[in-house]
Amino acid sequence: MTRLGRFRQPSVIPGFGLTFGFTLTYFSLIILVPLVALVLRSTGLGWNGFWAAALDPRVLAALRTSFVTALIAAGVNVVFGTLIAWVLVRYRFPGRRIFDAMVDLPFALPTAVAGIALTAIYAPNGFIGQIAAQFGIRIAYTPIGITIAMIFIGLPFVVRTIQPILEETSKEVEEASATLGANRFQTISRVLLPSLTPAILTGFALAFARAVGEYGSVIFIAGNIPFVSEIAPLLIVIRLEEFNYAGAAVIATVMLAISFAMLFVLNLIQAWSRRRYGYGS
Amino acid sequence: MEVRVQNVRKEFDRFPALHDVSLDIASGELIALLGPSGSGKTTLLRLIAGLERPTAGKIFFGAEDASEKNVQERNIGFVFQHYALFRHMTILENVSFGLEVRPRATRPAKAEIRRRARELLDLVQLSGLEKRYPSQLSGGQRQRVALARALAIEPRVLLLDEPFGALDAQVRRELRKWLREIHDRTGHTTVFVTHDQEEALELADRLCVMSQGKIEQVGTPDSVYDHPQSPFVFGFIGESSTLPVTVERGDLWLGDRPLGVSGVEGNGPAQLYFRPHDIELVEADAALRGVVASSRRVGGTRRVELELGGSAHRVEIDLPFDHPAGERSQISFRPKRWKLFPAV
């Protein structure tokens, strides 16, 4: 306790040593050591080996598929997620609270269940797949299908980031804009949406990060054709099944590096928004 | 621009907030809507602004019927209690906003907009802070930005809703003085809402005292203070003490004791109102005599609480803090100025 006392302020409440010690030990064993093992294993190939594995055409194609579809899905979700947040916060209509609760369904529904359900709907013989097929559009087993699965799992991130900010935006700000002569369109486009920008960006980044790493809901609907509809997490699994552990570790390291970069950008957005607008998101 | 509120009624979901209110506001005057919360003062202000629609009645700006116009078309400046600044815009962008959203035909050139915004920031003494964001300013500074923003559109009427309500006492007093100066310089017709009588008395040309959705009295601060027309106004503006009395043969009586005040009209029970400082100490039988219940010094005066008629009634009177009567256990006094209202 005396040694720990140097870096923590004194308190009459007991239990710091026990709880802090357990927290650190548990975190190290469960999270930290395994992650370090991953990075060590990928560096085992050496500098050239690492880049050879990372720049393999199939790996690049899988990374591209993952990132492009995730970007599109996050983009679609930003538009409709903002709209849904707006509708849920601002309008009163029958069933609103039920729809509000349903937004969280993708958090709660196991990804494999979502995966086979989406496939059942969007496959060529499925409920929506049939309709799309009449227009000559294939959804399942193409990147469109991947995007749809990513839209499913990303939506709550966008809605739940924007909703609280919108709730605390007072009507007075809109009234002020109106008294200054702005019409409704100007109020929404010049006052409301810009003030939501940090929340929208944060929601986008969260939905994107989740979609890039997503596995369960995507693989059923993706078709998993190499170079076309094969996502990066699936390629990791394939490498493992080939007992190419180092190859799997390389892809994983690249993905981790990118998602940590995203996390860093996210923190920058929030720090910037807090500094400038006086609120985080 | 004079503003005429004509027989306006407003209901929210069948709950009446204003009953048949009429008010004439003269061009260039600074008028305060004063009342406790729930009196309808903010509703009246928002009706003038066009942020609410009256259930019945009309509002005229000059000769023009403004009730038919949207808030955007009324050209009013509105200042909110919690500033309602646009937090993603700099101070300069906030002030410029009203000019920038104008239709192209009436919008000034960009440089002109900037020039006018800077001029206004100068007027509210915030030059040099153009590039800051609202979150980087103090409450008092934010409210000054809000005022500059409202003035930028050259409003026909300036409306302020509890403009100093969210600020601490020191800043309130400074801004009060400063608002009066700005008003005297710019001459806008200004309506402001407050629940603080001291603020209203100090700042306004005229007061409009409201209670329970009705206007109780309109007049200059002095006339409202000196000649309150209802027990509510007497009680709400300034300090007051009150006693149930009887009028008999031109004299006032508290129980069986005459107050030594004569020449009163009417007959029967009434309610006497007087200000604690509007009294004189007397050594006569015909006076109010009370037992001192408590005596506290409040700054330069001494506030004495007296029990009268046994301990049936309590009144407060003010004495100079070093007056020898402050040491006595019994005090006789007579109200110098007073007012009678029908008994409650």
Place this chain on the structure above:
Amino acid sequence: MEASLQHRQVTSPTNEPAGVRWTLILAGLVYMALFIVLPVIAVFSEAFAQGWGAFFQSLQSPDAQSAIRLTLLVAAIAVPLNVVFGICASWAIAKFEFKGKAFLITLIDLPFSVSPVISGLVYVLLFGSGSVLGPWLRSYNIEILFAVPGIVLATIFVTFPFVARELIPLMQDQGSGDEEAAISLGASGWQTFWKVTLPNIKWGLLYGVLLCNARAMGEFGAVAVVSGKIRGQTTTMPLQVEMFYNEYQSTAAFALASMLALLALVTLVLKTALEWRFGDELAATGRGH
């Protein structure tokens, strides 16, 4: 002024016309129906496509039964461990001031930004045949990979932050006044925790447990990587769903999936009920509402 202006509807400054309003509501609802409601309906309609008999029969198959048992077992180990961790972490973080606290909070959220597949992969690399630990464990006959311990570890990894991230902001909001009062009245640390802190955080704790449990029972990617998918031994419910599905046993797959969907719906109902009833005793976290 023109005569027509006299009767014009003056619009509210902060509301859209009813037409716009209903268009937006409709657009939002259709979007949610397409992407969120429809999949859930599909699960149940596919599960009962062959009738109730087939539904119950497929749930009673040995594979399905052992998958359900394994899923319950894994959740029964992983959730309590993460509860203990969550309470310890939030106690250390909320009741004490120390250097690097903000960094520790960020670290706890780390598993959220790791792909589930990678969460499983790290254990394969740690305990697999090519690792340092692998041969050593094998010499003692300890099986972690392709066995229950591996599945539990991967599940703990992905559900690691749920309880902690609910409790930390909640306990930070509540401050330590109550605990200081209890201790000044002579209570011991344990008494303070059981009699003062725990009653204060019970709804938030339940909330975190609900979400943690839903994810633990439903986790797919991480578990898929470490399980080895040995039929009847290391297949959890989501893995068994995949297995049935790939074997074209559609009814069996969707019947088992409908159990998981039911779990999700129950979780959602309880979570919403908690938010409505005890909203002020929960932490207002952005994610997961």
